[in-house]
Structure formats: C-alpha cells, structure tokens
Amino acid sequence: MNPMAPALQNVDVGVSSILLWGVLPYVVLAIVIGGTIWRYKYDQFGWTTRSSQLYESRILRIASPLFHFGILAVLAGHIMGLFIPSSWTEAVGMTEGMYHFLALSIGTIAGVGTLLGIVLLVWRRRTTGPVFMATTKNDKFMYVMLLAALLTGLATTVISVLDHGVPDYRQTVSPWFRSIWIFQPDVAAMAAAGPSFKLHALWAMALFAIWPFTRLVHAFTAPVHYLFRPYIVYRSRDRGSSSHLAPVRRGWEPVGTQDRVRGTTKAPTGRSRAGRH
C-alpha cells in the first residue's frame, strides 16, 4: 500500500481488481516473452516491417517519421511518468505543478504528433491501391488496437485536465506499474485510479499481448545498422550503347570486378566490354 496516496484510502479490492491488476499483467508478460521467442524460432523470415515504400513514398516520408519520433517521445514520457516516483522529482526541486505542466505540454505534443502520423499512415494505406492490397487482416486489427491505445492515452490527459477529481496517476497507476516488476503487484493502487486510466492500461496490455504476432514485432529489432551500412547500388538496364552514361559516383572503394567497367573504359584484364559478349 502506498502511504502517500489519499486516493488509496478505503479502496475496495475485489476479485475482479485482483484478476485485472494482479494476474493479467503477468499473463500479458508471459504472452509477450513466449510469443516473441516463438515468432523468432518459427517465423524469422516474417520478422519484418513489410515495408511499402516501393509503392508510395511521398506521404510515407512525412507520416512515418512523424509517427515513429512521436511514439519514441511518448515512450520517453511513460518511462519518466511511470518509473520515476514523485518523491524523486520533488527531491531535485521539481514541484508537482511543474511536473504536470511539463508532462501535459510535451506529452500532448508527442501524443498528437503520433496520432497525426498514424492517421496519415492509415489514410495512405487505404487510398494507395498497391499498399491497400498488401494490407492483411492482421494489419487492420493491429492498427485498430494501436489507435485505441493512443486515443485512450490522450483521453486520460484530457479528462485529468477537465476533471480535477480524478486521482493523480503518479499516486495510483505509477506505483502499480512499478510494483509489477518486483512481483508484488499493488492492486489497491490501481483499483483507486480513474476509469480512463484503467481503460488505457487495459488497452495497452491488449496491445502488448498481440505485439509479437503482428508487424509491430519489428520494433524489437530496430534496424539501427542501416545508418552505417554501405550504399546499395541499383544499376539501370544496359540499353545497348552506354556512351551517354554519366560517370558512376561510388560510396566506397569499388572491388575489381569486370562488371564495373563501363563504355570505353578497359576492364582490369585489358579486354574491352564488348569483347566480353
């Protein structure tokens, strides 16, 4: 029990609360860990974003970073709000008022940006023929779950601003969230949270439970090495005469293969290109 939280006094912890906040989180954790291992073992070739960039890139170029940077900022906000106790932020001189102002302003910008990004991504998927054809039922279900998690999250913020009677999530949701990781679930703390927070947490758990079985699995293996790998060279089809071709600029030292020799340039062996036909 959290001694700092007045909201926790006289909380009725029934069987449903124990099941939802004391048992369900561990069921979800087991599904996430087990499902991820299963997917890795049996579907490594399916472990992909199934990128649709080849079909359409104009909208994607805006929508994808908007969504991905937005969701990273939302994640950073959740780590701050759920893992860091209010006593710690107060100890470094940040009052509750300052904390909530920051969380509200930055969190809302991040949340709305993410929402705008996902709305654009879904709209692009629906209106670009080939992208829509490459969309599976699994994708559609995943988009609904993701959108609902975002919308319920934003709703918690709006409701807390409008209704000052809603218990502070830093005294209810956050202690519960931290207690899960030390295997002593503080069911009473979460039972005292406002209904909007309960709905959001349930939806988030549902999203986590489907995570390993959807395209979202790519988040576990963010392709950071893309930033550092050498360029991939796409060559145009040879149209007979290659004298019009501009000199090829390369991103790294070319290896000495014959097919890099174009036009009148001699191959390393001394034979001309035509001589190889």
Ligand code: HEM
């Ligand atoms: C069990 C997991 C989660 C818990 C306990 C949780 C809890 C919370 C809490 C307490 C807030 C209010 C923050 C504030 O008003 O300052 C919030 C807001 C929000 N949540 Fe979650 N959340 C979880 C997972 C998720 C997931 C998976 C998503 C998105 C996919 C998400 C998206 C949002 C959004 C968009 C907001 C609005 C504020 C912001 O942009 O940060 N949450 N969440």
